[in-house]
Amino acid sequence: MMHKFYMKFVLDRPAKPNDSGEFELEDLEIHFSEDSQRFIHNAEIRIAVCHRFIKLCSSMSPKLEAELSKMPYRDFLDTDYWAYLRDYVVMSRGMRCEACHHNVGLLRDSLELHHISYDHRGSEWRHMEDLKVLCRVCHAQEYR
Numbered sequence: 001m002m003h004k005f006y007m008k009f010v011l012d013r014p015a016k017p018n019d020s021g022e023f024e025l026e027d028l029e030i031h032f033s034e035d036s037q038r039f040i041h042n043a044e045i046r047i048a049v050c051h052r053f054i055k056l057c058s059s060m061s062p063k064l065e066a067e068l069s070k071m072p073y074r075d076f077l078d079t080d081y082w083a084y085l086r087d088y089v090v091m092s093r094g095m096r097c098e099a100c101h102h103n104v105g106l107l108r109d110s111l112e113l114h115h116i117s118y119d120h121r122g123s124e125w126r127h128m129e130d131l132k133v134l135c136r137v138c139h140a141q142e143y144r
């Protein structure tokens with residue numbers, strides 16, 4: 001089956017499972033914010049992040065989501081699922097802390113993904129409203 005992907009700035013539209021329990025990805029739209037383009041000058045990196053995210057979405061299944069949701073949290077944070085989702089969410093939201101709005105140009109080290117809710121652990125990729133991009137300082141304050 002062919003999937004269409006658009007690289008433009010649009011809102012996340014979470015995929016929902018169909019009647020047979022599979023995810024329909026035709027409507028998945030990939031986007032960058034203007035800031036991402038400013039902070040990641042290398043277009044190949046931006047495309048690589050999107051490609052990994054698309055591959056991740058294509059590989060997701062209700063069974064895999066269930067496994068992820070039951071995994072010890074430490075192990076969960078080490079999964080490719082979390083790494084690829086994280087890079088995509090951070091990039092699509094403009095590479096900035098959503099609390100203090102500090103811009104950080106580095107992809108992996110300085111910005112973290114905070115769970116506003118753990119209700120959809122393992123299926124965050126279609127519940128991105130559960131996630132917030134925070135710098136380390138703001139993330140630490142969330143748990144104080």
Ligand SMILES: [Zn+2]
Binds near residue numbers: 097100136138139
């Ligand atoms: Zn911050």
